[in-house]
Amino acid sequence: MDCPVVWLYCGGYIMAFNSNIPEGPLKDKWTDHLFNMKLVNPSNKRKYKIIVVGTGLAGGSAAATLAELGYNVEAFSYHESPRRAHSIAAQGGINAAKNYPNDGDSIYRLFYDTIKGGDYRAREANVHRLAEISNNIIDQCVAQGVPFAREYGGLLDNRSFGGAQVSRTFYARGQTGQQLLLGAYSALTRQMKTGNVKFHPRHEMLDLVMVDDKARGIITRNLETGEIKSHAADAVILATGGYGNVFYLSTNAMASNATAAWRAHRKGAYFANPCFTQIHPTCIPVSSEHQSKLTLMSESLRNDGRVWVPKEKGDKRKASEIPENERDYYLERMYPSFGNLVPRDVASRRAKNMCDAGHGVGETGLAVYLDFSDVISRNGQEWVAEKYGNLFDMYKQITGENPYEGPMMIYPAVHYTMGGLWVDYNLMSSIEGLHVLGEANFSDHGANRLGASALMQGLADGYFVIPYTIGNYLASNKLVDIDTNHPAFKDAEDKLKESNDKLFAIKGSRTVDDFHKELGKIMWEYVGMARNKEGLEKALVEIPKLRKEFWKDVKIPGSETELNPELEKAGRLADFLELGELMARDALNREESCGGHFRQEFQTEENEAKRNDADFTFAAAWEYKGENQTPELHKEDLNFEHVKLTTRSYK
Amino acid sequence: MNWLTTFMNSSIGKKFTMGTSGLLLCLFIAQHLVGNMMLFGGEALFNSYVATLSAFKPLVRIIEVIISIIFLSHIISGIRLTLDNKRANSSSYNVNTGSETSSFSSRTMAITGSVVFIFVIMHLSTIWYRFQLVHGSGSYYDIILGDAVGFGNPIYAAFYVVAMILMGVHLKHGFQSAFQTFGVSDSRYKGLIEKMSMIFWLVIPAGFTWIALWFGFIAEAI
Amino acid sequence: MQINLKVWRQENRQAIGGYKNYSVSDVSEHMSFFEMLDKLNNELVRKGEDPIAFDHDCREGICGSCGVTINGRAHGPLRGVTSCQLHMRSFKDGDTLVVEPWRAASFPVIKDLVVDRKSFDRIMESGGYVSINTGGTPDANAIPIPKIDADAAFDSATCIGCGACVAICKNSAAMLFVGAKVTQFTKLPQGKVERRERVKNMVAQMDAEGFGSCTNTGACEAECPKEISLTNIATLNKEYLKASLC
């Protein structure tokens, strides 16, 4: 069955829950689909208005490309400029199946690795399309003037990343995300100049507006003046990033949040696989109570760094005093073929196991070493600096220790969310006209994302998928003419003002940060790296309790009509407090271990994740049922026709 | 000529004018110093040097006009730049840390330039005026060393010395800055520019200063 | 440790701002400067006072959101770091820090330490790109680029658009920011096609935004968290002169 259609009976009418995967052989699906989709006449494009919320890699590339095609685009970001989006922080690189190093890579291999890396919980058709498009992305970015790393012969250089045995990662020192985002941003500014894109900086989307069950606009708050305003359009695109900050401490930027996605969810968009969170193995360990965020040390470091802990439990000697034969290079020992380059979920879990077993290092015992002494003595400090200079500097800046002299200390931290709003093959959510791109959707990474694949997915979605599929949507639907005078907008604006008033009216005693930290602790403890039934059930009690407390006791200073960061944070936290609960519910429901979701009850004797393919080969799409109501689960069955489901082995 | 006005009114265009005129003025002062050195040759040599120059009066007048234009354009664009920059930099910080991030000479260009300007005006209204406009048959040498407006007047000589030191400070930054403005300051030329800069900010002002000190104070003492 | 702060407070664009003194105790040297401000802000909120607004997001020196002057130094006393990367171990117990927003006519204050840097975006709009559309581009390896050029382009492209260069410049000139972008494209074959128009348009926009003229004092280079060098300004000048006069 190529086209799993699940018909749902909801509220009196039948709603299609259809992944809309095209018919035909895997490798022809996208090509055929491109041909079969309807086109919008070039001269008509101008008449369509498309709202793009979020101008990171996914949203920025989408907005620019749609504008180039002639659509009338309005883009929104809570940032002051598209260049500030969280995508800027991506360090390591972006994958593509170019096979430039001639090491046997191909589109099929990238597809295969991504499906396998995702622990067989992603859609084959989507992932294959992603692999096909990957090569165009590199061409596009180079043409924009993105200064990727090059070899002396002038051609592009590649590095290896976890979960792959080929070198397919293109990079720009440790600042790949920055360079790619600046590329997309430059394309976007070019369209801003032509007027095809109207950009609204410091505008936060706070609600989705639907007319006739189709997404037709949004409500925003101008963060500088507090003005609440409606915007109508023919289609809405959300590219608002991930929700890792539900854990309070994560590698995400401080303002990254789930509000846009969550409010769309409340309006009917299904939220898929919320429990699939990625814990990144190489982050700088937590050092104090006041820590506001965690810093990633790019996974690319695992190319040349070796991970170890002392063999002796509780060994408090300095790293330099521990002789070679008393060190346990545990990843190399356990996984001889992938070694330090096992996928993230495996590396993270192993680090946690080692620390839980008493081998952890540093003051807190919650860290392992990442050692560069071998590569420094082999290739010299300069070589290392050329490749990782900025990461080493960053490490030194944060910890005050020089990683050229001793090993780095690392520990896993929340990094990425594979889950997100459910979308079909065309990147349309369960709400018609609402499309979701980038980290905000759930599409391509299954239960675990491979390194350097998020940038690829974001740009694939924005540059090469949505520009076609949205055309198909617009050409296939006859939309009624509406503007912001439609009562649906007024209604949404009123509700929003009401909820803001409610927040101010609480006048409690605790700050937003207090609550957020507490939520983060619950999430990390019970919905973190290792989960179990008991803990998840506890979370399902604790989170609603905290939510109640929040609505009773939070304190928001200032007023609504000014720049008010506390109000912004409060709105976002209110959503996290609901999303956190859904994550726990999803994790409880998924009685298996797969990828980033590790249930302690389900593991092999060697402590590897044990999947349950018979019962859980599906994407869990949750439907919102109202405040404090249990959401409803819809299952999208995943059909694997090309890849055989096996136990992942990186040994 | 639209492109020219656009260019001249652009920030970089104004800088270009500044740099070009500044460097031409540097050539002028270099040439001027050579002339002044004739003082060491004694009265006869110096007088005949000035007399020879006077023989080419029309040519000298043309050169003088050109130099005046250069000088005026330097000053006018200097004033424009300074005003533009005051406007751009609306308010200042509570703590001023200029000295931690930039050099003294670069921060004082308008001041050092203005002092040099006052000096030049004075210099013209005295020496040049006496040489060129009211000169009868007396000795040029005597005017220069005389008590009226020459080095014989200690106040005059002291101001001369101060002005020359400040000109040195002006050129310490100005000379190499001009090359940065022309975009030729990459590493290939850096060494060369630095050496040439030494000539202009150190050697030449030192030369003028030496003359003033010698004829104003030292020669008299010995 | 205990840190005394003298912070610029300004309600909004129109308001007249002023300094206000605070004192933060129990500051740990592991804290970042912003974590210290977070602590103060939480205390202020609990007391019912308005917390200090400041821009920040990534807190790892790459997004370019943050930017305050601390004791007159843009991004604080250290070289090569952003405000968010500054840790309290750089300060001593009892220190008084004067914290101010970027000050420049083209960066109006929005609130407290938050300024409006849209002028940078408008400069980018005027030409900070290669004019190609999505799709139809040649294979990425079709044009080899000497490593040395690619690396040089990268060095310029690391600019995070924070505005420290403008903030510290006595002329509030944006030449380092603009120079970095122009240099990036000058080094790459992709950027060469439009180099003349690009530099003319970007400089025109820079002037129209009211940034000052560079007088080569070099303060920008000293304060730039990404250590963008003055050579970028020389390249900008050269490109502009060539485009305008040749």
Ligand SMILES: Cc1cc2nc3c(=O)[nH]c(=O)nc-3n(C[C@H](O)[C@H](O)[C@H](O)COP(=O)(O)OP(=O)(O)OC[C@H]3O[C@@H](n4cnc5c(N)ncnc54)[C@H](O)[C@@H]3O)c2cc1C
């Ligand atoms: C430290 C770090 C390193 C990483 N390194 C890599 C790597 O090497 N390779 C890789 O492939 N991936 C990497 N990733 C993952 C990758 O960077 C992200 O998944 C990806 O950039 C997300 O892009 P995006 O466009 O979906 O969202 P974002 O870049 O997060 O953009 C979100 C946009 O939405 C806007 N927005 C959000 N909500 C609203 C709202 N309510 N109203 C208005 N605007 C809104 C924001 O202003 C922003 O413009 C890394 C992630 C982190 C945290």
Ligand code: HEM
């Ligand atoms: C003998 C006289 C002078 C010489 C040789 C001279 C030389 C120079 C040079 C070479 C520069 C550098 C230009 C650049 O950066 O591109 C400069 C800059 C400048 N000059 Fe002069 N100058 C002289 C007199 C003056 C006078 C009289 C004034 C004042 C009114 C003045 C004001 C300035 C200013 C404000 C600058 C600023 C530009 C900068 O800082 O780069 N100069 N000068």
Ligand code: SF4
């Ligand atoms: S040049 Fe440096 S200081 Fe200026 S905006 Fe760029 S990164 Fe900031």
Ligand code: FES
């Ligand atoms: S907060 Fe991103 S650079 Fe400082």
